[in-house]
Amino acid sequence: MPSSARSAKPARPTLRDRLAADSLFKTSVDLPKIVELDLATIDPDPDQPRRHFDEQAIAELAGSIDVHGLLQPILVRRSETPGRWVIVAGERRWRATRFLERPTIAAIVSNGDPLEIALVENLQREQLGPFEEAAAVERLMQDKGWTQDEVGRAVGKRQNTVSALLSLSRLPERIREEYAATPGIGRSLLVELAQVQEEAEQLRLWDLAKSGLATVRQVRLARRSEGTQKPPLPAAKADRLSDTGRRLLADLDRVAPGKLDPSTRVTLQMLWERLGRMLAAQHEESAASTSRR
Template structure:
């Protein structure tokens, strides 16, 4: 793995390697030679904002060069930063765009895509969650490491990752900004997926607040808030080591993890990892480097 340069220090922190010269050449590259960053977390671009940018580019051109790297396919370039300018240039019927070519690794490319969008774009909560999950899965980072490299708290990253356990229909509502981050987080406490979908539609139709959502969940009786654990005996009480191990596993998988140290009939303990959907299970399997065809 490449060096862990802190993302929180800005995009330029990723370009401080000795092979990058202080004086760079700006070249005009054909739009047909450019392909989007495969790690781009943004799935939707505001059409009105894109139209405004295209109008500006049509009149005045592109003032800030985009940043690209040479792609594996001969003659093509992958966009590291500046996909909005690229898309707007296409809409403005431009044939070329000013660009700086840089030599960066896949890891740096992934980090740049996430950082540029987090700093400069209004990502949806789902796009942000998927960006964190991409860093964790592809770079084999923990939540704490992702949080540190992005200059955020671990709980902040964990709260976003939990959204990936929502049913697809509800995630689409969050993606379309029909549900806010706070509303989506409140819905996570509903265990029954059909009930969750039904309540999500009600939240959107009636514009329910988080307080109203929590009240509706209490009335439904489907909250999955953990029940108070029964008092354990001294023999089964978890040691500081086990509690710390649980914390680290929860950090790694972005979900609740429990280590049961009470021996079964075979004398073995067990580790339980919670997941909320098939998609969430697949996310955890990827983190375990388990691939099922």
């Protein structure tokens, strides 16, 4: 027997063939039906909540599908264009199957609200970033006229969680753009940043967080101290700042370069910025006083 014949793999049965073999199972009439659709007839939903797709993750998913098969069908709805379909949920699986150059994919046809279903499916799989999730929740509220409590019940989140998500719209555009490329920063830190009133302060704390110099707790402390007015120090205590500063300078001279722990680095960074603002204010006051003479 030729070696080519021995090495030839048996033809892989189509999904339709495999489903036909399961006719022994009795199912209820309202159970969702799986269909096999041509990939070429399926389009992504331009309004789907997920905006960022990691190409490496898609390739890894394709490898898993190649080995284990597609374990869950995608969800589609009929397009306004006859003969075409629009993805409701499962665009990553669709992209991975297309990566494998397979002609068809298993799908379930949905008749429900596409945005609500897509949002819930993504939330259950924890596949949305915080800004994607916030935008989807906001759109769902606008489209349906829902309150925060109503949308929370629909997607399985508490009202205060929905409120925290919606607060992310107050963050500057630069933070939104840089977040996807900044690993290690969770949504809890973003929520704390959103509570900071001044945009310049939000960006300052964001830059510290990107460098690993600000935690959720430190951002929270900075936010709570923002704008608080403290009574001035008595003259005797204010004079002691000079002695404290000299002792600090002496201690810093004894610190080996690169040996500061992260907490100390954050404290010194905040001290440096606070001193800069204080000295700038002192300079402005002195200049104004001189001009009044």
